[in-house]
Amino acid sequence: MRNNLNRLLNLKIIHRLKKAITTIPAPSFWLNTVVRLLLFYTVISLPFGLYLGFLKFGFGQFKIEESIKILAICLFTPAITEELFFRVLLLPHVTEDVSRNKKWLWGGISLVIFIVYHPLNALTAYPAGFPTFMNPVFLLQAAFLGIVCTIAYFQSGSLWPSVVMHWVIVVVWLLFFGGYEKLNT
Numbered sequence: 001m002r003n004n005l006n007r008l009l010n011l012k013i014i015h016r017l018k019k020a021i022t023t024i025p026a027p028s029f030w031l032n033t034v035v036r037l038l039l040f041y042t043v044i045s046l047p048f049g050l051y052l053g054f055l056k057f058g059f060g061q062f063k064i065e066e067s068i069k070i071l072a073i074c075l076f077t078p079a080i081t082e083e084l085f086f087r088v089l090l091l092p093h094v095t096e097d098v099s100r101n102k103k104w105l106w107g108g109i110s111l112v113i114f115i116v117y118h119p120l121n122a123l124t125a126y127p128a129g130f131p132t133f134m135n136p137v138f139l140l141q142a143a144f145l146g147i148v149c150t151i152a153y154f155q156s157g158s159l160w161p162s163v164v165m166h167w168v169i170v171v172v173w174l175l176f177f178g179g180y181e182k183l184n185t
Contacts, residue, residue: 012096019095020088023158034161037148041169045141049177054137056178070174079167080159086114086146087153087162094157107150114146115139132182145169 025033049055062070090110092098098106118139122129132138149162173179 013089015095016088016093017084019093019157020084020153020159023156023160025156025158025161029156030161033155034152034165037152037161038165038168041144041148041165045144049137049141052137054135054141055173057176058178060175060180062175062180067175070180071171074170074174075163075167078170079163082114082117083149083153083159083162083166086110086117087149088159091150091153094154103154107154111143111146111150115143118142128183132179 046055050057087110090113091106092103118129118133122131122133126133145166149166152161152165153159170179174183
């Protein structure tokens with residue numbers, strides 16, 4: 001019985017991965033939903049982060065090679081890796097027969113794990129994240145990010161909108177709002 005349960009769980013995970021990776025939303029979804037979610041995130045996070053001094057607007061003195069390296073690295077980690085784990089693996093796919101309440105319960109659980117993951121990551125695998133990943137303003141902004149990525153995933157069933165939003169938000173923070181300096185001082 002245990003073997004059958006493991007097999008069923010593996011099939012469900014493979015199904016989620018396959019569906020999330022191969023589903024490409026229509027152009028209208030990108031324009032109407034992803035752009036709106038990015039604007040929503042910006043309207044909330046930018047004033048909040050600037051007011052509390054966590055964000056500092058400025059153009060970093062990056063060489064083009066450094067900027068390209070940041071763009072490439074951020075696409076894979078955190079964007080793709082975190083979205084695969086926190087959205088695709090933890091959340092039911094739109095093709096699964098799951099009640100709305102259960103879906104949002106899993107969304108909440110995933111969000112809490114996503115927030116807690118950042119300080120744990122700073123204490124273990126990514127020491128450059130300390131003390132930034134412990135900062136309550138950073139964690140609140142990570143929560144906002146997790147919320148918009150979860151909404152995009154639930155609406156599209158695709159990995160890619162949440163990856164794009166996560167990537168854009170992290171890259172803009174690193175290059176234009178002092179994130180790179182916070183992680184490299």
